[in-house]
Amino acid sequence: MSSIRLLVLGAVRQHGRAHGYQVRNDLEYWGAHEWSNAKPGSIYHALKQMAKQGVLLAHEVAPSTVGGPPRTEYELTDAGREEFFRLLREALASYDQKMDVLSAALGFMVDLPRAEAVALLRDRLDKLAGWRASATEYYTPEEGPGQLGHIGEIMNMWVHSADAEAEWTRGLIARIEGGAYVFAGEGEPFVGVLADGEENPFATGERDPGDDL
Amino acid sequence: MSSIRLLVLGAVRQHGRAHGYQVRNDLEYWGAHEWSNAKPGSIYHALKQMAKQGVLLAHEVAPSTVGGPPRTEYELTDAGREEFFRLLREALASYDQKMDVLSAALGFMVDLPRAEAVALLRDRLDKLAGWRASATEYYTPEEGPGQLGHIGEIMNMWVHSADAEAEWTRGLIARIEGGAYVFAGEGEPFVGVLADGEENPFATGERDPGDDL
DNA sequence: GATGAGGTAATCAAGTTTGATTACCTCGCG
DNA sequence: CGCGAGGTAATCAAACTTGATTACCTCATC
Numbered sequence: 001m002s003s004i005r006l007l008v009l010g011a012v013r014q015h016g017r018a019h020g021y022q023v024r025n026d027l028e029y030w031g032a033h034e035w036s037n038a039k040p041g042s043i044y045h046a047l048k049q050m051a052k053q054g055v056l057l058a059h060e061v062a063p064s065t066v067g068g069p070p071r072t073e074y075e076l077t078d079a080g081r082e083e084f085f086r087l088l089r090e091a092l093a094s095y096d097q098k099m100d101v102l103s104a105a106l107g108f109m110v111d112l113p114r115a116e117a118v119a120l121l122r123d124r125l126d127k128l129a130g131w132r133a134s135a136t137e138y139y140t141p142e143e144g145p146g147q148l149g150h151i152g153e154i155m156n157m158w159v160h161s162a163d164a165e166a167e168w169t170r171g172l173i174a175r176i177e178g179g180a181y182v183f184a185g186e187g188e189p190f191v192g193v194l195a196d197g198e199e200n201p202f203a204t205g206e207r208d209p210g211d212d213l
Numbered sequence: 214m215s216s217i218r219l220l221v222l223g224a225v226r227q228h229g230r231a232h233g234y235q236v237r238n239d240l241e242y243w244g245a246h247e248w249s250n251a252k253p254g255s256i257y258h259a260l261k262q263m264a265k266q267g268v269l270l271a272h273e274v275a276p277s278t279v280g281g282p283p284r285t286e287y288e289l290t291d292a293g294r295e296e297f298f299r300l301l302r303e304a305l306a307s308y309d310q311k312m313d314v315l316s317a318a319l320g321f322m323v324d325l326p327r328a329e330a331v332a333l334l335r336d337r338l339d340k341l342a343g344w345r346a347s348a349t350e351y352y353t354p355e356e357g358p359g360q361l362g363h364i365g366e367i368m369n370m371w372v373h374s375a376d377a378e379a380e381w382t383r384g385l386i387a388r389i390e391g392g393a394y395v396f397a398g399e400g401e402p403f404v405g406v407l408a409d410g411e412e413n414p415f416a417t418g419e420r421d422p423g424d425d426l
Numbered sequence: 427g428a429t430g431a432g433g434t435a436a437t438c439a440a441g442t443t444t445g446a447t448t449a450c451c452t453c454g455c456g
Numbered sequence: 457c458g459c460g461a462g463g464t465a466a467t468c469a470a471a472c473t474t475g476a477t478t479a480c481c482t483c484a485t486c
Binding site for chain 1: 310315316322351369374377378384388393
């Protein structure tokens with residue numbers, strides 16, 4: 001699964017009610033266009049799709065004051081709130097080598113209780129260990145390694161990457177357990193969206209890292 | 214870009230001439246179904262697509278001896294050889310947080326001259342440094358960090374991950390410069406495909422790591 | 427000599443992603 | 457006033473991905 005549904009649900013949720021362009025702006029504000037597939041087409045598609053599936057409720061709205069075609073505003077249904085937390089938990093707990101999903105989940109992790117966030121991250125550590133084990137085993141069949149040649153480098157890369165992610169995960173768990181950040185039910189929640197009309201202070205022209213490919 | 218085109222071109226290239234099922238088998242032999250989107254549908258689609266675009270040449274072949282529907286065999290055109298090396302170079306040199314593309318490129322890197330492989334990997338190091346810089350800068354605007362709250366963890370993850378990949382890349386460069394593996398023009402090339410009829414010694418039932426999500 | 431289990435090879439429909447493009451409005455400027 | 461530059465909001469066709477399904481053959485078994 002890509003991160004688009006989680007990002008869109010999270011954006012609409014923080015606004016209470018939002019139209020496509022607002023969501024699109026928030027995602028840019030979060031830098032999501034740099035590390036996820038959050039293109040306009042995907043965002044509008046996700047909104048419509050999720051409205052059709054009943055996790056969002058669509059409101060037709062009078063043509064906006066600022067020009068452009070008529071907007072549609074969306075708001076989460078109860079099913080939408082459930083879906084948001086389901087995706088969030090899944091993203092935090094499972095290792096699936098998609099950094100964009102994890103990035104999105106980090107942005108929303110404080111919507112969970114502190115203890116649950118930690119538990120999910122520990123779950124992630126377990127899954128990382130499992131993946132590491134299966135990678136080493138797959139590339140080390142009966143005859144032992146050695147005649148694998150350069151193919152062994154693929155395994156080596158995966159192991160290196162799993163180890164690095166495990167280390168980072170342990171660090172994050174330590175920070176959270178050490179009292180960092182404000183989690184659900186602990187006071188004034190963090191506000192991470194642009195107010196209507198507010199401009200994005202981080203707006204970038206073109207500065208993509210990988211760019212093509 | 215996904216890794217599917219590179220994988221399929223590489224498989225056909227090593228065979229000289231191959232039909233869809235053979236390609237599919239090679240990819241499983243390489244473990245690609247565990248770390249890429251190499252599903253049958255994608256493979257057959259890529260073959261047809263690339264034939265339409267002129268990088269592959271399709272041959273209709275008499276119904277096979279072993280049963281099943283009639284096969285189509287494919288072979289690289291000159292444009293296909295170019296495309297293969299273009300994708301390979303791009304995959305080795307550019308950082309785009311898609312591990313599957315890099316994995317595929319590792320499997321084919323020995324098709325390049327040793328010196329070029331090293332040069333491309335150094336290029337990758339440069340790009341990693343650039344991405345690291347842009348990530349830290351993006352999340353550290355004028356007011357300095359601190360009031361970012363948990364959002365800073367996203368940046369932290371990216372930096373951690375870029376650093377880990379840079380370290381791994383330096384290790385690989387060192388091994389290659391130290392004389393490991395057999396590169397293009399250095400003798401008997403490594404053979405990484407199944408002969409027709411040979412069975413996959415690594416065949417797995419179901420053992421996916423991340424599975425869903 | 428039927429039959430059905432199992433392997434081989436490819437296709438399909440539904441859903442997603444992408445990049446370009448459309449449509450509309452405001453505002454500055456000659 | 458007229459007009460085009462520039463911003464806003466959404467849509468579209470084309471490509472890609474996915475998981476299931478079709479179609480066909482062989483071979484062991486009854």
